[in-house]
Amino acid sequence: MRFAKTLTAVAVATVLLGGCQATANTSKAAAAQQQTVQQNLPDVSIPYETFKLDNGLTVVVHTDRKAPIVAVNVWYGVGSKDESEGQTGFAHLFEHLMFNGTENYDDEYFGPFERAGATDQNGTTNSDRTNYFQNVPTPALDMALWMESDRMGHLLGAVTQEKLDEQRGVVQNEKRQGESQPYGRVFGFLAEQTFPEGHPYSWSVIGSMEDLNAASLDDVHQWFNDYYGTANAVVVLAGDIDVETAKEKMNHFFGHIDAGKPLQKMKSWIAKRDGEKRASMEDNVPVPRIYKLWNTAEMGTEDGEYLSLLTDILAGGKNSRLYQRLVYDEQIASSVSGFQYARQLAGQFFVIADAKPGVDLRDIEAIIDEEMARLIAEGPTQEELNRVRFSSVAGFVRGVERIGGFGGKSDVLAAGQVYHNDPGYYEKTMAILKGATPEKIRQAAERWLSDGAFVLDVNPQPRYTTIEAQADRSGVPPVGDLPTLDLPELSSFTLSNGLEVHLATRSDVPTVQMNLVFDSGYASDVDAKIGTASFAMSMLREGTPSRPALELSRELETIGTNLFTSASLDTSNIRMDSLTTNLDQSLDIMADLIQNAAFDQEEIERKRGIWLETIKKEKASPQSQAFRILPSIMFPEDHPYNAPFTGSGTEASINSLERADLVNYRDTWLRPDIARLVVVGDTTEAELKPLLEKYLASWEAPASAAPEKVFAGVTAPTQPRVFLIDQPGTPQSTIIAGQFAPSGKADNAEVVDVMNTIIGGSFTSRLNMNLREDKGWSYGARSVWFDAEAQGLLLALAPVQTDKTAESIQEILKEFNGYIGDEPATAEELEKVKSNKTARLPGAYETKGALLGAVVDMLEKEKDMAWLESFGQRVNAMELDTIQATAQDVLTPNALTWVIVGDLSQIEEKVRELNLGEVTKLDADGNVL
Incomplete structure (x- = not known):
C-alpha cells in the first residue's frame, strides 16, 4: 500500500556546520527535524471490526454515518499471478463474466445497481487480487449483498458458452484498445523481459490473445471452483452500517456458500537481477521514450516504502531531481515520471522519460544515472524527504474522506486484509513513513538500485462449515425508501472589489476547496490565437516575481495545498484545495498568481516546447485527434467553438504566442466582475470573508467595459x-x-x-x-x-x-x-x-469536490440549492x-x-x-x- 501525495509540511531549517562539533550539532538538528516531522504528520484513524463467518468468509466493518450510503467492497485473493502459462488472462476474463448474470439473476449486473443509484461501481483485476465494489444508498444494502452473494455462490449455472464467447470478445477488444494507444504494448513486453520464464509476473493481467482464444468453458468453470470460495474472499462494509447489523446480514446472504478448496500461494519471488539488460522496440508513438527499471523489494517491506518515497524525490513532479534536470534546466525531455510498482511477490522501480525532438535517449539516460548515483552516494536531503512524505500522507487523508472507490476507506481496509492479513496495515505503512530518514532511503537505494537495471510458504486449511441457506433467491430484494437529499445551506456575499462569493460549509475533514470561475475559456480565443486561454491559464502556475516556478511548487507541496489553473470550453478556472490550518497562506499564494503572474519568457519557452509535444501526442491518439478536428467541421470559422476541443491550439498558434498575448489575456479576461468564487469546506462566512478581503481587495476590475464572448449562429447539416x-x-x-x-x-x-x-x-x-x-x-x-x-x-x-x-x-x-x-x-x-x-x-x-462541482454548475444555470435538492423530483416527474x-x-x-x-x-x-x-x-x- 502506498499513500498518495500531498499533506501539510513544516518548514525546517537545515544547518550546515564544519568540524567535529558540527557533526554532533548536525546530528542533533537532524534528530530534531525528524521529531518535528513525526509530530506534524496527521494521525489517520479508520476504526474497524473484523469477524469471520463459519464458512471462512472474512468481514471487515467500518461505521461512518455522515451520509446514508454503504460501500460494499468484495476482494478475492486471486489475480493474474495465480494463472499458469497457457492460461493467462483468466482472472481478468472472469471479472468480466461476473457481471453477466447468475443462476438467480441472469441479466447484466449493473441494472439493479443503476436503478438503486449505486456510485463508484466497478470490478478490477490486478496481478494479486480481483475486486468488485460499489456504494449504495442504505436502503439498497440488502439488494447489493444479495447480488454479491449470488455471484459468489450461484454463478456457474449462468456461465454458458455463449457468454464466454461474448466476454472473450469484449476482453480482446479491451486488449486491442489498450495496445492501439501510444506505448500500449510496452508493459506486456517489460513483464516478459524483466522476470524469468514461469514467474507469475512475466505475463500481463489481460493475458494473450492465444490463451484467451483457447479458454474452454470447463477451464473457466474450474477457475471459479478453484479461487472463488468464501475462504479466499474478504467483504468490507463501510459507511452507514454497524457490526451487529453486518453480522446478521452477512450470515443471511453469505453463510450458506462453500469455503472452496485449500489453496497453495507463493509468498515472495523478487527475482533481483544482476548486470544490465537492454532491449528496443518500435511502435506507433509520437516521441522517443526511455523506461529504466530495477526488480526490487516486495509490497509490505520497509524497503518497498522507502523506494516509493525515493521515486517521488527522483521523478515525482516539478520539484523532483530529474524533472528539474531534464525538463526544467537541460530542457531535453518533455516529461519524466517514476513509481515503485508494489506487488505481493516483488516490486519494480520505474523511471520513464519522453525525449524532446532531436534528443538522444542516451543523453537522458546519462542524467538519470548521474542523479541515481548521487542519491545512492549521498541520499536525499531532509527537506526532500519532508516534502514528499507530507505530500504522500495528504493524498491519503483526502482519499479516505470517501468510504468507497479507489483509495477510500473500504479500499484501504480490504487491501490490508488481502495483502497483509491485517485491515489496519495502513498504520504500519504510516509508521514506516514517519520513521524514514535520508540514510534509510539511501541504504535502500544502494541495496536495490546499484545493479540489475533493465534499459525493461504450508498451513492446513481450517475445517469450515456452512449453514442452511436463508436468503430468498427467487428474486432481487427491493430497495427501500430512499432518504431525502439534504445539502448544506449556501451563503452568498460580495467582496469590496465586486467579486461574487458563494460558500457551503462542510466540516467533515479539515479542508477547504474553492473554484474561481471566469466567464472566458477556449471560447474567448476568438480573434486571438487559439490555445491562448489554456496556455495563459497554465502559465499562472509558473510563478510570480516573488515566487519563481519551482519555489511556488515547493511552497504548495510544503503546506499540502493543491492549486490548479486551467481553461475549459466556456470557463477558465483557478481551483484550490487547502487544509483549513493553511488557508491563510494558500489564499496568499492564489492572490499572488491572479494579480502578479510573471509570464517569464524563459518559462514560456520551456512550456511552449512541452505544449507542442502534447499536441503531437494528441494527434497520435485516435480519439483526441478526432476531438481536435471535429469542431472545425461542425462550427463556422468565426464561431468561438471552432477550435480543438482539447484546448491546446495548433502548432502554428502556439509558436506565434508572445508574452504580450498572455498578459493581454490576463488583463482582459481575469477580472473580478466576470468571475465567481465558489467555496465548499471547513470554514464559515465570518472566517472566510476577512481572509478574502485581506488578499483580494486589491484585485480590482479595470475601468474598461467587461469583455463578452460573441457566438455566431450555426446551421445544422441537412445531409450526412x-x-x-x-x-x-x-x-x-x-x-x-x-x-x-x-x-x-x-x-x-x-x-x-x-x-x-x-x-x-x-x-x-x-x-x-x-x-x-x-x-x-x-x-x-x-x-x-x-x-x-x-x-x-x-x-x-x-x-x-x-x-x-x-x-x-x-x-x-x-x-x-x-x-x-x-x-x-x-x-x-x-x-x-x-x-x-x-x-x-x-x-x-x-465529497467536497463533488459538491463544489455541482454548485458551480448550478450557479452557471442561475439556480439555487433548492433546485439542486429537488432534482430527483423533477426527474421522477x-x-x-x-x-x-x-x-x-x-x-x-x-x-x-x-x-x-x-x-x-x-x-x-x-x-x-x-x-x-x-x-x-x-x-x-x-x-x-
Missing part, C-alpha cells in the same frame, strides 16, 4: 457527411458521429440528459449493449451530450475492431433510427434511468411521451457528421460502400487531402 483520417496499422477504428443539440442552459436540458442516457449515456444503454455486450466488437460504446453554453453537441463514440468498422456504423445508425422510429424509449428504460439518477443522490455529494418527443426533436440520424479514424487500407472501401454521404479524407491536422 463522412470524414476519414488514416492511422496505418492500428488494430481499431475510432468512430464518432456528431450532431448539434440543445445547450446546457435549455429549458429541457434535464430531459435531453435522460433521453441521451437511454440511447448511449450508461453502461446498459442501447449503444453499449449492442456493440459491446451483444456483438463483442467494442470495449465500450457510448453517446455524450456536450451541454456547452452556446451550442450543444451530441456525439456517439465507439472504438471498434477494424474488421467491424462498417458494420458498427450500421448498428449505430440502426439504434438512432429505431430510437426515433419504431423502437422508441420504453417505460422500463425510463424507469431504470429515473431510479439510477434519483437513488444515487444520497451519495452523490459525499418526467413522462415517457416527453422523452420520446425529445428524441424525435433532437436526434438527426440522417444528417450526422461522421469522423472515422483508422487504417484506411482496411476500412475505406467498405465505409464508402455504405453510401452514407460525401466522403472526405483529412490529414492529421484536418486539412482536406
Whole structure:
C-alpha cells in the first residue's frame, strides 16, 4: 500500500556546520527535524471490526454515518499471478463474466445497481487480487449483498458458452484498445523481459490473445471452483452500517456458500537481477521514450516504502531531481515520471522519460544515472524527504474522506486484509513513513538500485462449515425508501472589489476547496490565437516575481495545498484545495498568481516546447485527434467553438504566442466582475470573508467595459457527411458521429440528459449493449451530450475492431433510427434511468469536490440549492411521451457528421460502400487531402 501525495509540511531549517562539533550539532538538528516531522504528520484513524463467518468468509466493518450510503467492497485473493502459462488472462476474463448474470439473476449486473443509484461501481483485476465494489444508498444494502452473494455462490449455472464467447470478445477488444494507444504494448513486453520464464509476473493481467482464444468453458468453470470460495474472499462494509447489523446480514446472504478448496500461494519471488539488460522496440508513438527499471523489494517491506518515497524525490513532479534536470534546466525531455510498482511477490522501480525532438535517449539516460548515483552516494536531503512524505500522507487523508472507490476507506481496509492479513496495515505503512530518514532511503537505494537495471510458504486449511441457506433467491430484494437529499445551506456575499462569493460549509475533514470561475475559456480565443486561454491559464502556475516556478511548487507541496489553473470550453478556472490550518497562506499564494503572474519568457519557452509535444501526442491518439478536428467541421470559422476541443491550439498558434498575448489575456479576461468564487469546506462566512478581503481587495476590475464572448449562429447539416483520417496499422477504428443539440442552459436540458442516457449515456444503454455486450466488437460504446453554453453537441463514440468498422456504423445508425422510429424509449428504460439518477443522490455529494462541482454548475444555470435538492423530483416527474418527443426533436440520424479514424487500407472501401454521404479524407491536422 502506498499513500498518495500531498499533506501539510513544516518548514525546517537545515544547518550546515564544519568540524567535529558540527557533526554532533548536525546530528542533533537532524534528530530534531525528524521529531518535528513525526509530530506534524496527521494521525489517520479508520476504526474497524473484523469477524469471520463459519464458512471462512472474512468481514471487515467500518461505521461512518455522515451520509446514508454503504460501500460494499468484495476482494478475492486471486489475480493474474495465480494463472499458469497457457492460461493467462483468466482472472481478468472472469471479472468480466461476473457481471453477466447468475443462476438467480441472469441479466447484466449493473441494472439493479443503476436503478438503486449505486456510485463508484466497478470490478478490477490486478496481478494479486480481483475486486468488485460499489456504494449504495442504505436502503439498497440488502439488494447489493444479495447480488454479491449470488455471484459468489450461484454463478456457474449462468456461465454458458455463449457468454464466454461474448466476454472473450469484449476482453480482446479491451486488449486491442489498450495496445492501439501510444506505448500500449510496452508493459506486456517489460513483464516478459524483466522476470524469468514461469514467474507469475512475466505475463500481463489481460493475458494473450492465444490463451484467451483457447479458454474452454470447463477451464473457466474450474477457475471459479478453484479461487472463488468464501475462504479466499474478504467483504468490507463501510459507511452507514454497524457490526451487529453486518453480522446478521452477512450470515443471511453469505453463510450458506462453500469455503472452496485449500489453496497453495507463493509468498515472495523478487527475482533481483544482476548486470544490465537492454532491449528496443518500435511502435506507433509520437516521441522517443526511455523506461529504466530495477526488480526490487516486495509490497509490505520497509524497503518497498522507502523506494516509493525515493521515486517521488527522483521523478515525482516539478520539484523532483530529474524533472528539474531534464525538463526544467537541460530542457531535453518533455516529461519524466517514476513509481515503485508494489506487488505481493516483488516490486519494480520505474523511471520513464519522453525525449524532446532531436534528443538522444542516451543523453537522458546519462542524467538519470548521474542523479541515481548521487542519491545512492549521498541520499536525499531532509527537506526532500519532508516534502514528499507530507505530500504522500495528504493524498491519503483526502482519499479516505470517501468510504468507497479507489483509495477510500473500504479500499484501504480490504487491501490490508488481502495483502497483509491485517485491515489496519495502513498504520504500519504510516509508521514506516514517519520513521524514514535520508540514510534509510539511501541504504535502500544502494541495496536495490546499484545493479540489475533493465534499459525493461504450508498451513492446513481450517475445517469450515456452512449453514442452511436463508436468503430468498427467487428474486432481487427491493430497495427501500430512499432518504431525502439534504445539502448544506449556501451563503452568498460580495467582496469590496465586486467579486461574487458563494460558500457551503462542510466540516467533515479539515479542508477547504474553492473554484474561481471566469466567464472566458477556449471560447474567448476568438480573434486571438487559439490555445491562448489554456496556455495563459497554465502559465499562472509558473510563478510570480516573488515566487519563481519551482519555489511556488515547493511552497504548495510544503503546506499540502493543491492549486490548479486551467481553461475549459466556456470557463477558465483557478481551483484550490487547502487544509483549513493553511488557508491563510494558500489564499496568499492564489492572490499572488491572479494579480502578479510573471509570464517569464524563459518559462514560456520551456512550456511552449512541452505544449507542442502534447499536441503531437494528441494527434497520435485516435480519439483526441478526432476531438481536435471535429469542431472545425461542425462550427463556422468565426464561431468561438471552432477550435480543438482539447484546448491546446495548433502548432502554428502556439509558436506565434508572445508574452504580450498572455498578459493581454490576463488583463482582459481575469477580472473580478466576470468571475465567481465558489467555496465548499471547513470554514464559515465570518472566517472566510476577512481572509478574502485581506488578499483580494486589491484585485480590482479595470475601468474598461467587461469583455463578452460573441457566438455566431450555426446551421445544422441537412445531409450526412463522412470524414476519414488514416492511422496505418492500428488494430481499431475510432468512430464518432456528431450532431448539434440543445445547450446546457435549455429549458429541457434535464430531459435531453435522460433521453441521451437511454440511447448511449450508461453502461446498459442501447449503444453499449449492442456493440459491446451483444456483438463483442467494442470495449465500450457510448453517446455524450456536450451541454456547452452556446451550442450543444451530441456525439456517439465507439472504438471498434477494424474488421467491424462498417458494420458498427450500421448498428449505430440502426439504434438512432429505431430510437426515433419504431423502437422508441420504453417505460422500463425510463424507469431504470429515473431510479439510477434519483437513488444515487444520497451519495452523490459525499465529497467536497463533488459538491463544489455541482454548485458551480448550478450557479452557471442561475439556480439555487433548492433546485439542486429537488432534482430527483423533477426527474421522477418526467413522462415517457416527453422523452420520446425529445428524441424525435433532437436526434438527426440522417444528417450526422461522421469522423472515422483508422487504417484506411482496411476500412475505406467498405465505409464508402455504405453510401452514407460525401466522403472526405483529412490529414492529421484536418486539412482536406
